[in-house]
Amino acid sequence: MKKILFTGGGSAGHVTVNLALIPRFLKEGWAVSYIGSHDGIEKQLIAKLPDVRYSGISTGKLRRYMDWQNVKDPFKVIGGAMQAYRIIRKLKPDVVFSKGGFVSVPVVFGAWLNRVPVVIHESDLTPGLANRIAIPFAAAVCTTFPETEKHLRSAKTRFVGAVVRDGLDAGSANRGRVFCRLDGSKPVLLIMGGSLGARKINETVRLALSRLTAEFQVVHLCGKGQLDPELDLPGYRQFTYIGDELPDILAMTDVVVSRAGSNSIFEFLALRKPMLLIPLTKEQSRGDQILNARSFEASGYCEVLEEENLTADTLASGVSRLYRDREAYIGRMEQTGQKDALSDLFHYIKQTVRS
Template identity: 75%
Template sequence: MHKKKIMFTGGGSAGHVTVNLALIPRFVEEGWSVDYIGSEAGIERQLIAPLQEVKYYGIATGKLRRYLDWQNVKDPFKVVKGAFQAYRIIRKEKPDVLFSKGGFVSVPVVLGAKLNRVPVLIHESDLTPGLANRIAIPLATGVCTTFSETEQYLPAGKARYVGAVIREQLKQGNASRGRSFCSFSSSKPVLLIMGGSLGARKINQAVRSALGRLTERFQIVHLCGKGQVEPSLESPYYRQYEYINEELPDVLAMADVVISRAGSNSIFEFLYLRKPMLLIPLTKEQSRGDQLLNARAFQQAGYSDVLFEEQMTAETLASSVEALYASRDKYVERMEQDERKDTLSVLFQMIKNTAKPSRK
């Protein structure tokens, strides 16, 4: 009997890998062969590297920009090269299905799969599709969405609303272990600050400017991004890390409130864990505006408050967090009305149904 094979793609940021990381163990446990195509040196390569069961292929990539940049002259050639590389890899490996999480690396991979007649299932986390997914969607069999509203932005018949995928390990967090990891007591509430996989310099600056006021009220865990730890700041109520991996479920479990960017994967995880959020979305100058839409949707649902980066100062940040904490019960009550679904199992079955029929 032919051993089933799945190929994953997605990268450029941790958010374009998270869902893949949640799905891969399911396929490994069921005996599938698992391959991954990503960029040659992107964050996806680092995140997939610890998974010994997964064979990783790096290809040339070019970023899809909406602004003028001299790299725009060279990058189309990288995309073409990546498409040829992906085509050859897929032709050789013959996967039964490709699952794409998006990001600029996914476009040549989806094209390579289409040319090899491999069915493609795309996952779109944000309320509106990103540029890479908009290019790839016409080549796909179907598109799974996190927001039900996303269907209106997709071709008729392709949208499949599944909800948010939550990593299984996040459900196993223990608050006592989190306090032990950070050397925190149970006498003060915990504020968790996450700026995304690469950190957020402006958020970091505002937090540190407001640190004296914030530590009067909170114990703080600050995930500040690579190279952005400030060693001179020492306090028993302030712990800073570039990132946290294994201990993240425990740190999330002990957090009372969260400051975060408004990336879809993260905010739905906070929703699942019932963590009141102060969202600081990327501006339109920094992104295509997807985080602004995500933040507005969560604010309207009563799951979060929003502080726009243009309005962020040490004073407004501290005041917003204090107001969020004072009203935390109201936010948790609204979150409790959101049904916790086993989206991971639904998506897992959907991918299997999309795959080519078994060959003998």
């Protein structure tokens, strides 16, 4: 029996590609394991899968700014690497697939110490810090954007394109309306701040609700701990996170407001959902979401609203304009030639084992 070990976490974006690949390996009879943090979102999403063995390790955050935790976290990473080394030595996987995030660094290093080949997947146009650290220990790096190769300057890179989960396009708009208790009398606006939420977006949405609900029925994914129990308005539904029902929610959605994480925006592109993107600022991130959003804007798939310009007025007017011009956005999306990146990535991982 072939064995594969997955890793990646810290946000849902570092887990979704793994969730897309795991069923394919299970279907072909592979033994599937996963190493993540003890209490991150990856554990919530993966530990419930009955045929996947989940192991938690110690992990630290890799920061670009001064913080006292920077003194302690390197020791957590070292401890996590030794834990990962022991787990991998025991499991003896044929290959490790890493989606990135802070927890992946000690796992990739532990695999390298065990001489297990590692395939890394980079979603964004430029690689994140965790993947930059891990790449020297990997056998291959698969990219979503073709431009990423010039940022890596490595012979290890392989362009596979955007991975879209199987079944995401199989949702039912009617099931979505039943789940959200919406009647279909108005178009649906889906607002996603990312799996961890986005306080600034949430606050602005609530300030703009009277204008938004005058034109739309609104489904608002707020993130953990950011629900407002005081809000109970007709045509407005808020959730911490949506799991199995997401295909149904997307099926009934007309336009989307979202951060600009690569996995999400490529899924919206595949489903032909016009987007108003609000990327994380450079103060909050390394600027990868800004690059993702500008790339999509240049292709005519979205509008971009910088967080510095985000107000109730700019949000409401931006969404209204997006909906008014939705057919033009959908037309451009239909012209894109998206390949089956999930199958390509799946076969490439197996090829790495054979070679």
